[in-house]
Amino acid sequence: MAMADTRKTALHLVVLVVAMFGFGFLLVPFYSVLCNLTKQNVLDGPDEIRASSQVDMTRTVTVEFDTNLRRLPWEFRALQPSVQVHPGQLTQVVFEVSNEKNRAVSGQAIPSYGPAYVGQFFKKVECFCFSRQTLGPRETRQMPVVFVLDPAIPKDVKTITLSYTFFEVEGNDPRQGQSDARSGA
Amino acid sequence: MEAVHAGAHGHDHGHHPTGLMRWITTTNHKDIGTMYLWFSFTMFMVGGAMAMVIRAELFEPGLQIVSPEFFNQMITLHALIMVFGAIMPAFVGFANWMIPLQIGASDMAFARMNNWSFWILPVAGSMLILSLFVPGGAAGTGWTMYPPLSIQMGMGMDFAIFGLHLLGMSSIMGSINIITTILNLRAPGMSLMRMPLFCWTWLITAYLLLAVMPVLAGAITMLLTDRHFGTSFFNAAGGGDPVMFQHIFWFFGHPEVYIIALPAFGVISQVIPAFSRKHIFGYASMVYAIAAIALISFFVWAHHMFTTGIPLTGQLYFMYATMLIAVPTGVKVFNWTATMWKGALSFETPMLFAIGFLFLFTLGGFSGLVCAITAIDIQLQDTYYVVAHFHYVMVAGALFSAYAGAYYWLPKWTGHMYNETLGKLHFWLTLIFFNMTFFVQHFLGLAGMPRRVPDYALQFAEFNKISSIGSFGLGISQLLFLYIVIKTIKGGPKAGDKPWDGAEGLEWTVPSPAPHHTFEDPPVIK
Numbered sequence: 001m002a003m004a005d006t007r008k009t010a011l012h013l014v015v016l017v018v019a020m021f022g023f024g025f026l027l028v029p030f031y032s033v034l035c036n037l038t039k040q041n042v043l044d045g046p047d048e049i050r051a052s053s054q055v056d057m058t059r060t061v062t063v064e065f066d067t068n069l070r071r072l073p074w075e076f077r078a079l080q081p082s083v084q085v086h087p088g089q090l091t092q093v094v095f096e097v098s099n100e101k102n103r104a105v106s107g108q109a110i111p112s113y114g115p116a117y118v119g120q121f122f123k124k125v126e127c128f129c130f131s132r133q134t135l136g137p138r139e140t141r142q143m144p145v146v147f148v149l150d151p152a153i154p155k156d157v158k159t160i161t162l163s164y165t166f167f168e169v170e171g172n173d174p175r176q177g178q179s180d181a182r183s184g185a
Numbered sequence: 186m187e188a189v190h191a192g193a194h195g196h197d198h199g200h201h202p203t204g205l206m207r208w209i210t211t212t213n214h215k216d217i218g219t220m221y222l223w224f225s226f227t228m229f230m231v232g233g234a235m236a237m238v239i240r241a242e243l244f245e246p247g248l249q250i251v252s253p254e255f256f257n258q259m260i261t262l263h264a265l266i267m268v269f270g271a272i273m274p275a276f277v278g279f280a281n282w283m284i285p286l287q288i289g290a291s292d293m294a295f296a297r298m299n300n301w302s303f304w305i306l307p308v309a310g311s312m313l314i315l316s317l318f319v320p321g322g323a324a325g326t327g328w329t330m331y332p333p334l335s336i337q338m339g340m341g342m343d344f345a346i347f348g349l350h351l352l353g354m355s356s357i358m359g360s361i362n363i364i365t366t367i368l369n370l371r372a373p374g375m376s377l378m379r380m381p382l383f384c385w386t387w388l389i390t391a392y393l394l395l396a397v398m399p400v401l402a403g404a405i406t407m408l409l410t411d412r413h414f415g416t417s418f419f420n421a422a423g424g425g426d427p428v429m430f431q432h433i434f435w436f437f438g439h440p441e442v443y444i445i446a447l448p449a450f451g452v453i454s455q456v457i458p459a460f461s462r463k464h465i466f467g468y469a470s471m472v473y474a475i476a477a478i479a480l481i482s483f484f485v486w487a488h489h490m491f492t493t494g495i496p497l498t499g500q501l502y503f504m505y506a507t508m509l510i511a512v513p514t515g516v517k518v519f520n521w522t523a524t525m526w527k528g529a530l531s532f533e534t535p536m537l538f539a540i541g542f543l544f545l546f547t548l549g550g551f552s553g554l555v556c557a558i559t560a561i562d563i564q565l566q567d568t569y570y571v572v573a574h575f576h577y578v579m580v581a582g583a584l585f586s587a588y589a590g591a592y593y594w595l596p597k598w599t600g601h602m603y604n605e606t607l608g609k610l611h612f613w614l615t616l617i618f619f620n621m622t623f624f625v626q627h628f629l630g631l632a633g634m635p636r637r638v639p640d641y642a643l644q645f646a647e648f649n650k651i652s653s654i655g656s657f658g659l660g661i662s663q664l665l666f667l668y669i670v671i672k673t674i675k676g677g678p679k680a681g682d683k684p685w686d687g688a689e690g691l692e693w694t695v696p697s698p699a700p701h702h703t704f705e706d707p708p709v710i711k
Contacts, residue, residue, distance in 0.1 A: 006294045009365045017357055017399050024403025027433050028418060031426070040496065041426070070422045071415075110421060165422040 044108075044130050047123040049148055055088040056151045063149075065093065066163035073101045074135070076166055079142070087151040095128065096142050097166070099135035106134040107166040114161035121153040122160065132169055209304070212296035214281045215699060217303050219598070221278030222591075224306055226667070228270030231314065233660050235263040240622075240656040242639050243649050256639035257325030258341070262313060264328035265345065268445070269352045270310050272579065275587045276448035277359050280387045283594065284363060286692035286699065287381045289372025289708045294365040302358035309351035316344030327637055329434060332419040332427045336411050343412070346405045353398045360391035360398075372691070374710030378472070381690050382465060385472050386451030389479045393440045393447070396483075401437040404430060428493050435486035443482045446578065447475060449546075449586035450517060453539050455690070456589045457521050460536035461528030462687035467520040474513035474520075481510050491562045500559045507557040511550065518547055529687075534608030538589035541616050542582060549577025552627065567637070570630025576623045588615070588666070593688075595673055596680030600698030603673040611669060614662035621655025 035041050063085055065078035079094045099105055109129040113119040124130075128143035135141060149160075202210055208220060238259050242250045251259070281299065285292055293299045316323040321339025324330065335342055367388045371380070380388075407418040408430070417423025419430045458465045465471065487495055487503045495503075521543055530536070552574040556562050565571060588611075595603050625648040630636075634645045641649065683693035691710075695703045 006365050006369045009368050010295065010361055013361045013364055013395055016395050017361075020396050021399035021403050024400040024433060024436075025407075027400075027436070028407075028429065031429050031432060038496065041428075068422065108424060110424065112421065167417070167423045169424075 046125050046127075046130065049123050049125065050150075054151065055086050057086055059087055059155070060084050061087060061149060061153070061157060062159045063091075064159065064161045065095075066161055067095065068163065068165040070165055070167040072107050072166050072168045073105065074099055074107065074166060076164075085149060087149040087153055090125070090146065090148050092144050092146045094142050094144050095164070096140065097133065097135060098140035099138060102137045104134055104136050106132050106169045108132050108169045109164045109166045112163050112165070114163065115157075118153065118157055118160050121150040121157075122162065123148050123150055129164060133166075210300070212292070212300050213701060214285050214293045214296070214299065215598075215701065217293075217299050218278045218280075218282030220303055221274045221281055221306075224303070224310070225271050225275035225278055228266050228274070228310055229663070231310075232263050232266035232271055233663065235259045235266070236656060237660050239263060240653040243641070244653040245650070246641055246643055246646050248640055251639070253639045254322060254325055257327070257637065258317065258323040260637055261324050261327055261345070262317070265313055265349070266310070267579070268328065268441075269349070270306070270313070272445050272583045272587070273352075273356065274306060276387075276390075276445075276452075276583075277356075279383075279448065279452065279587075279590050279594075280359075280363055282598065283692060284366060284384055284387060285370070286597075286695065286703060287384055287690050288367060288370065288375050289691050289704050289710065290366060290370035291702065291705045293362050294370055295362050298358050299362055302355045302362065305351050305355040305358075309348045309355065312344050312348035312351065316341040316348070319344060329431075329438070330405070330408065331434075332408065332411070332430050333421070335408055336420060343409070346409050349405055350402060353402050356394050356398050360394040363387055363391040364395075372704065372707040372710055378469065379710070382454035382468070382471055382475075383448070383451035386447040386454070386475055389475050390444050390447045393444050393479050393482070397437040397440045397444075400433060401441075404433040404437065407433075428490075431490050431493060432486070435489045436483075438489065439486045440479070440482045442578070443478055445583050447479065449542070449583045450475065452586045452590035452593075453521060453542055455688075456535045456539040456593050457524050457543075459593070459685050459688040460531055460533060460539070461525045462530075463524055463528045464689070465520065466523035466526075467516075470516055471520055474516040477513040478510060481506065481513070485510065488557055488562070491559050492566045504557055504559045508554060511554055514550055518543065518550075533592075533685075534603070534605060534612055535589045535593035537609060537612040538585045538592065541612065542585040542589065545577055545581030545585065545619070549574055549582060552577060565630060567635055568630035569626040569634045569636055572636050573623050573626035573630060576626070580623070581619060585615075588612075591666075591670070593685070594692070595670070596684040597692060597695075597697050597699055599674050599677075600680055601673050601677035602680050602684060603669050603677065607665065607669050607672075611662060611665045614665065615659065618655045618658035618662055622652050622659050623655075625651050625655075 061084070062082055064082040065080070067076045067078055069076050075096075075098045077096055079096055083091060083093060085091045097107075109127075111119075111124075111127070111129050113122055124145060124147045126144060126146040128145065133141070133143070208216065211217060211220075238251060239256065242248075242256055281293065284290075313323075319340050321341055323341040324335070324338055324345040326335045326338060326342070330342075330345070367380070367384055371377075377385075407416070410416040411418050411420055411425070417425040419425045419427045421427060454465055454471060485503060485507045487499060488507045491500055491503070532540075552570070556565055556571060556574055592603060592608055595601075629645055629648050629652075632645065634641055634649075680697040682696055684697065685693075691704075691708060692699070694708065
């Protein structure tokens with residue numbers, strides 16, 4: 001009797017352990033849903049710009065561009081290595097990707113900023129990183145990024161690096177049509 | 186020769202091997218408890234030696250003794266070994282020894298698994314230590330193993346990950362054993378609400394372990410697959426999020442704090458009534474406070490992450506939730522104090538350590554409340570203030586409590602009384618050097634000295650020198666404890682069944698030293 005009880009208790013506890021191991025992995029999708037709901041760390045959508053913001057002609061900030069690929073058979077470069085902008089001034093730059101393989105490959109770009117805290121002042125209106133990009137065999141595509149620097153950006157920021165990394169995404173993108181339309185290839 | 190000996194006495198002792206094989210094959214809870222305690226002390230010495238390296242490097246500004254890379258490996262291994270190799274096994278050792286004795290059970294529920302959960306530990310400990318000798322050295326990420334650094338580290342990181350997997354398995358098996366023992370093997374009449382508080386703290390701690398150890402296992406498994414199998418859970422360049430690791434890690438990490446603290450509370454709840462010669466004040470509220478602390482500990486993790494950019498409402502929630510933990514903890518401190526109130530106090534070594542715990546743990550709790558205030562924490566994050574805070578709760582909390590328990594139960598384990606004068610000397614040396622080491626670190630942190638850096642600005646030189654001298658004293662004083670224990674094992678005044686006149690509990694009804702088998706017939710509890 002006692003032995004049967006201990007086995008039953010132990011079995012319950014083992015189930016708890018297995019469930020909690022699964023829970024650890026469930027936190028991954030849970031956080032992505034939570035972040036989307038609360039609009040935290042959303043990297044794949046246009047930023048809101050304040051309508052009242054004026055161009056600050058007294059300051060010039062250099063924006064440098066950096067491009068990286070992670071396990072992707074593409075070429076990826078910015079058509080201009082850097083631009084000089086005034087805070088508040090709408091600016092368009094162009095990036096170029098080309099697929100070196102004879103098959104269609106999908107990739108997603110992710111932006112990052114140096115120094116990291118300027119990310120909150122770097123407002124992107126249009127970006128190829130808002131959606132997945134699918135390149136046909138040997139296709140080359142030019143993609144614009146339209147951005148504006150928030151004039152509230154700290155005065156000591158003279159140079160910003162915007163870095164993109166493209167990584168491969170498996171499978172078909174449900175938003176593929178939208179993606180092609182937006183990137184305007 | 187040994188075999189003959191075992192055969193000759195086999196009938197008396199129930200056919201157990203002797204010599205080394207006795208310890209390797211034992212399923213006896215007392216043997217296993219003893220091994221846990223020795224393993225824990227060995228790891229305490231190893232982790233302590235690493236702390237000495239850290240403090241020697243910080244003795245003066247500039248880089249003198251070790252390279253910055255090795256310094257980072259030392260701080261990482263010091264923390265991992267102290268937390269997982271020293272403190273946790275020490276309290277599991279207490280649990281193995283004392284829980285069956287306190288609830289009137291003849292052994293743990295799964296004696297063979299108990300053996301297995303112990304023998305995993307030396308393997309895991311060796312992996313952590315061996316990682317120092319692989320190319321690239323041990324993990325140098327700090328014990329929190331934050332990516333992206335932990336994804337880029339060399340194979341020492343893999344050793345740490347596998348070591349932690351093993352330590353986690355050991356903890357999980359130990360916890361299943363403890364819960365099953367407490368729920369099913371209590372002597373007739375020993376209802377849950379009549380159990381000694383040490384058993385209560387362990388029952389709840391074991392549930393905490395089962396809930397969060399698998400989550401840590403999941404997090405470090407994700408690190409491992411990010412490192413070697415092309416996944417991108419935490420790699421931003423592959424669509425992952427490094428901050429998510431911090432969320433998952435601290436979902437484990439914060440309850441882990443209470444996994445260490447609760448059994449320490451349990452020991453203190455045994456020692457203070459014994460030397461106050463009164464029953465514990467507010468037994469039921471103690472039980473509810475333990476449960477409340479354990480429950481709230483699941484909902485405060487992001488107070489470790491105030492600087493990661495979580496939204497203001499999140500910061501406020503985690504700030505208030507963290508402060509809420511002070512309420513049940515305050516209940517416990519109040520009850521311990523009230524137990525001593527108008528008691529017939531005497532100040533033997535266990536009581537000294539318990540009172541030291543009470544003062545210093547509460548101080549560590551207060552600095553924790555300071556850190557809980559978001560606006561202040563953003564200033565104090567990753568400074569020596571945090572180092573001072575958690576050493577007040579880990580060393581003056583958990584370690585002082587482990588010493589209190591060790592001196593309290595040493596007569597029951599060995600059958601001899603320890604040398605009281607040496608015990609008191611050990612206490613006072615530990616108390617003074619502990620405060621010398623860590624109190625000044627509050628000032629260093631408030632002045633802005635960052636943690637995990639082997640060099641510092643000249644303005645911090647004096648306090649660091651004081652702290653380093655204190656730490657050397659603290660380290661050497663612990664050898665005195667080893668001497669006292671060995672001396673007590675070898676001989677000393679005979680201990681009676683109940684050497685402390687105010688002590689309560691079934692463990693004092695069996696002879697000292699406790700015989701190999703106890704309570705084969707359940708005791709009668711009135």
